[in-house]
Amino acid sequence: MTTSPPPIDPFSSADLGPLKLRNRFVKAATFEGLTRETVVSDRLVEFHRQIAAGGIAMTTVAYCAVSPEGSTDGSTLLLRQEAVPGLTRLADVVHAEGALVSAQIGHAGLVANPAATGLPSIGPTRQLNPLAMRRSLAASEDEIARITQAFADGARYVADAGFDAVEVHLGHGYLLSSFLSPKLNTRTDRWGGSLENRARFPRQVLAAVREAAGERMAVTAKLNMSDGVPGGFWLDESVEVARWLEQDGTVDALELTGGSSLENPMYYFRGEAPVAEMAQIMPRPIRRAFKLVGGHFLHSYPFEEGYFLPYARQFRAALHLPLILLGGVGSMATVRQAMDDGFEFVAMGRALLREPDLVQQWQAGQDQDSLCIHCNKCMPTIYGGTHCVLVPRDERLGR
Numbered sequence: 142m143t144t145s146p147p148p149i150d151p152f153s154s155a156d157l158g159p160l161k162l163r164n165r166f167v168k169a170a171t172f173e174g175l176t177r178e179t180v181v182s183d184r185l186v187e188f189h190r191q192i193a194a195g196g197i198a199m200t201t202v203a204y205c206a207v208s209p210e211g212s213t214d215g216s217t218l219l220l221r222q223e224a225v226p227g228l229t230r231l232a233d234v235v236h237a238e239g240a241l242v243s244a245q246i247g248h249a250g251l252v253a254n255p256a257a258t259g260l261p262s263i264g265p266t267r268q269l270n271p272l273a274m275r276r277s278l279a280a281s282e283d284e285i286a287r288i289t290q291a292f293a294d295g296a297r298y299v300a301d302a303g304f305d306a307v308e309v310h311l312g313h314g315y316l317l318s319s320f321l322s323p324k325l326n327t328r329t330d331r332w333g334g335s336l337e338n339r340a341r342f343p344r345q346v347l348a349a350v351r352e353a354a355g356e357r358m359a360v361t362a363k364l365n366m367s368d369g370v371p372g373g374f375w376l377d378e379s380v381e382v383a384r385w386l387e388q389d390g391t392v393d394a395l396e397l398t399g400g401s402s403l404e405n406p407m408y409y410f411r412g413e414a415p416v417a418e419m420a421q422i423m424p425r426p427i428r429r430a431f432k433l434v435g436g437h438f439l440h441s442y443p444f445e446e447g448y449f450l451p452y453a454r455q456f457r458a459a460l461h462l463p464l465i466l467l468g469g470v471g472s473m474a475t476v477r478q479a480m481d482d483g484f485e486f487v488a489m490g491r492a493l494l495r496e497p498d499l500v501q502q503w504q505a506g507q508d509q510d511s512l513c514i515h516c517n518k519c520m521p522t523i524y525g526g527t528h529c530v531l532v533p534r535d536e537r538l539g540r
């Protein structure tokens with residue numbers, strides 16, 4: 142008779158590359174909107190201190206642009222020498238709370254807003270950027286080399302600041318994700334066409350980041366399993382890319398996501414589409430138009446607990462690499478299910494915006510579900526200090 146192994150305790154420690162995480166809970170990247178001057182602010186430090194004090198093992202600072210045109214709106218934290226002292230202070234404060242800290246590093250590509258950055262956006266091919274109503278540039282060989290170097294430099298700045306990990310953004314339609322997409326990447330050179338060619342740039346970046354990160358830091362990647370659009374990157378290809386990343390030995394874990402900030406944002410959130418609230422933060426001339434057509438762009442999906450689990454299981458079956466389950470994790474039942482299914486970690490975004498100390502509550506034996514109602518009204522708050530709209534003003538993160 143065979144006996145099944147004992148269930149993994151989600152509050153037990155676990156290895157992530159060179160790191161020891163105190164438990165299995167990671168704070169997912171939720172752009173904090175607290176870096177007006179493109180460097181760390183006191184409020185950003187306080188935001189992550191509160192998250193760290195709430196019991197998670199590792200928090201993620203988001204989003205850190207590796208180059209000025211790769212910033213989403215021009216006020217994103219920009220990785221450069223001047224950012225290092227602030228990042229060091231943030232890392233020290235998180236460490237003092239007993240948690241580790243990761244930086245999500247990326248290039249927004251077609252998701253960048255050229256009106257805000259003052260620079261043209263860059264994608265795999267020249268195309269109309271619907272967010273800015275301007276044409277983007279197709280990345281040249283030189284730009285691909287420059288951006289690869291910028292990722293490596295970004296990882297080095299983060300390492301110099303004493304961070305524990307970097308998460309390379311390969312999802313949500315950002316630059317590296319758009320290169321993976323058969324729909325967006327129709328190049329005919331060695332960077333487009335076959336899956337091997339489309340994966341070349343992301344793999345090259347990860348190899349450069351791995352080298353720059355050194356022995357002390359973990360390297361993870363946030364990878365789209367599906368873009369959530371017809372003709373986009375989907376499981377048949379994303380599982381294969383994940384296998385290549387495992388073989389390359391460039392990542393210590395993968396965090397699995399989906400959707401596209403450019404083409405289908407609600408695919409990675411699920412729940413209500415905050416059309417009226419998004420329209421409210423737009424410039425007056427396009428506000429009315431957005432109210433009319435925003436429901437199409439923000440096509441909504443019903444929320445389900447652990448909504449990416451069926452897709453993520455395909456990766457678990459194909460890989461040995463540690464995997465981080467993301468997407469609608471808001472109950473201990475889902476966390477236990479994830480552990481039973483062989484995921485090493487879970488990542489949570491909105492549940493922790495709603496209740497930063499949820500993990501501590503769970504650890505104390507309170508098994509209640511998250512109070513997040515998936516209204517997604519936190520989405521439009523990213524421009525003025527990301528917060529859950531149900532949390533009283535004086536209790537908000539980074540107040």
Ligand SMILES: Cc1cc2nc3c(=O)[nH]c(=O)nc-3n(C[C@H](O)[C@H](O)[C@H](O)COP(=O)(O)O)c2cc1C
Binds near residue numbers: 409468489520
């Ligand atoms: C306000 C907000 C900001 C976000 N910003 C980012 C970001 O900068 N980078 C990223 O990869 N994902 C971002 N996300 C997506 C989350 O990381 C996560 O993929 C998504 O919220 C689903 O996880 P959840 O159900 O635990 O919230 C953001 C989510 C929210 C709610």
Ligand code: SF4
Binds near residue numbers: 491495515517528
């Ligand atoms: S605003 Fe609050 S309740 Fe609504 S989705 Fe965001 S975190 Fe959840």
